[in-house]
Amino acid sequence: MSISSQEICILRKDKNLALLQTNGMPGNKYNCSPGTPRTRLERLLRERELRKFNKSLNEGETESSTNDPSSPDAETSTWFNDEESLETVSAGRVSLDGSKQRLLVVANRLPVSAVRRGEDSWQLEMSVGGLVTALLGVKEFETRWIGWAGVNVPDEIGQKALTKALAEKRCIPVFLDEEIVHQYYNGYCNNILWPLFHYLGLPQEDRLATTRSFQSQLDAYKKANQMFADVVNEHYEEGDVVWCHDYHLMFLPKCLKERNNKMKVGWFLHTPFPSSEIHRTLPSRSELLRSVLAADLVGFHTYDYARHFVSACTRILGLEGTPEGVEDQGKLTRVAAFPIGIDSDRFIRALELPQVQDHMKELKERFAGRKVMLGVDRLDMIKGIPQKILAFEKFLEENPNWRDKVVLLQIAVPTRTDVPEYQKLTSQVHEIVGRINGRFGTLTAVPIHHLDRSLDFPALCALYAVTDVALVTSSRDGMNLVSYEFVACQASKKGVLILSEFAGAAQSLGAGAILVNPWNITEVASSIGYALNMPADEREKRHHHNFMHVTTHTSQEWAATFVSELNDTIVEAQLRLRQIPPILPIEVAVDRYSKSNNRLLILGLNATLTEPVDTLGRKANQIKELELKLHPDLQEPLKKLCDDPKTTIVVLSGSDRSVLDDNFGDYNLWLAAENGMFLRVTGGEWMTTMPENLNMDWVDSVKVHTLVRLSLV
């Protein structure tokens, strides 16, 4: 076969019908415009260059400000009650052209909770939580927070006054009434999605999509997400980056993009994303995935969570997963891992504060002669508090010599107290603690100090610093910032971290921590013994490893990376759009076709020559492969084309040779199977297009691994 004409037609459903001219290709306009950006794409590219430049500049600055004890950031005396802290968070950096990029952080909760003091007066208090802590370290953008203030404000006077008070903190409220909060937050978020994403399954009564409570909770969830979207739309300015957070707001990307497709939207999940086998039990599984996919960039704490998400999209929606993310009809949603960190400097500096030093002194005196073990968790079933306490009991049982030499301090911060499961957990934990203290306590000391409350920042830092062994036993945890904070405060003591392998933090702190399966009480108990007896040099090595990680992978870096990835994703999408061949000018093509004496038509198979296959909810590749049949209406026209001596037809497909043999054996054309790896003219033998001396031994080993991985998913 020879190609003498300059006109080649490639017909594939997914690539449009394109007439590619091999001469006279248009020049690459976007890399040769040093002047004022004329198009949106040019502007985005210029912005990207600026970002890179600023980043290197800022890195220099950060280094010098960290080393400078007189830096205004150098001291934070209290836990969030520093009046300036929100301002610092929100202030952002001035870039070279004088403008700061605005970042709209949209999360269920604002970083403040509001307490009403009068008809039009409000007191604002910082709230406790992982996301809040992480974003407190973000200083690079001009940040606005949009979220729920955690309080029902039914009257207009109250709403106005609260909006005004929050505006001073650069926060914008979304007002949710009690019923919505009950159905959306307590119901769909915390009773359905939270347990499901942490592998606790769906509540029994909600197994069927038809149950009333499930449906009304889902409706409230969608409604609440739309309310968040309305507030975002009200405050959005062109060029803003909108960063949506967490499982509370899975519908938000779709709501935002429906209204404004140009908005830069990122979505980040703070919890695990479970295996697709778990996600597929959710009645609204497809709707939720599709809504999240409307975002430009989707982020997770770990590579595993990202992989599960992509698998869910391929298996449940039948979409294509690529190393970059998920593709749907040419639109790519980037999916990647962005492990969160903490503002480690803030913890390290805090240890020098007199208030913290006083606390440390008190604690050391109080627990003199005993090793201190510490647990800090919200009182949530995912944190594995009962397992932790039972393991501690087993350790005491098996090691009588340690009974008066060790104490476990468990801080259990009350959370979601309106949800019955959380109330049940509280009683269960109290009962176990009471039993163990009764069993091993003396008149003067008890082995477990259990606190149902949160601590302020100085007290928490002091506690981290005096601890010998920290115990994190989550059955699942998106990341677990407590483990990071503990490490940051251990520069002197070099205590040991026992960490659940099911916490996202295990991926980053695994080498320095003792990893445990929290369900294996015996293993946790023996790890406690190992940690308490660990020699100083081993503690030092392990601590060093974790400390290096915690101090170099900070929350600031996390947020900056996510936002710059989001900006770049938009630029790349624009570039990709440019690469999509233009729509075929039909009249020109027909004219040239009829005048040409030597034509080559390359036709795709799947969905070009075959009937479209419905893959929704089924394993796409298997089904397509089984049902790939030349569309009956195309048999006759294809035959005519093949019999035309001026035209050469190639059917190019990703499918196996057998699929092409079965469908086109009787036509006079060329077949290219497995994306061109094999080629034959019908009537001839298959030949491989690979060079003869190419070593392909590796293929079999990859096949084996691929199979193993697929069976694990």
Ligand SMILES: O=P(O)(O)OC[C@H]1O[C@H](O[C@H]2O[C@H](CO)[C@@H](O)[C@H](O)[C@H]2O)[C@H](O)[C@@H](O)[C@@H]1O
């Ligand atoms: O506001 P609450 O309902 O009381 O819950 C507090 C937060 O809990 C969850 O935190 C997660 O984010 C952390 C930081 O990324 C991560 O380390 C942890 O493993 C997660 O559980 C929740 O996702 C947040 O939305 C809540 O604000």
Ligand SMILES: O=c1ccn([C@@H]2O[C@H](COP(=O)(O)OP(=O)(O)O)[C@@H](O)[C@H]2O)c(=O)[nH]1
């Ligand atoms: O008395 C307390 C206990 C905990 N925390 C903070 O709560 C966060 C818990 O985050 P983590 O990622 O460990 O779990 P989450 O509660 O977000 O699931 C950490 O930043 C802790 O410093 C706090 O402020 N006061």
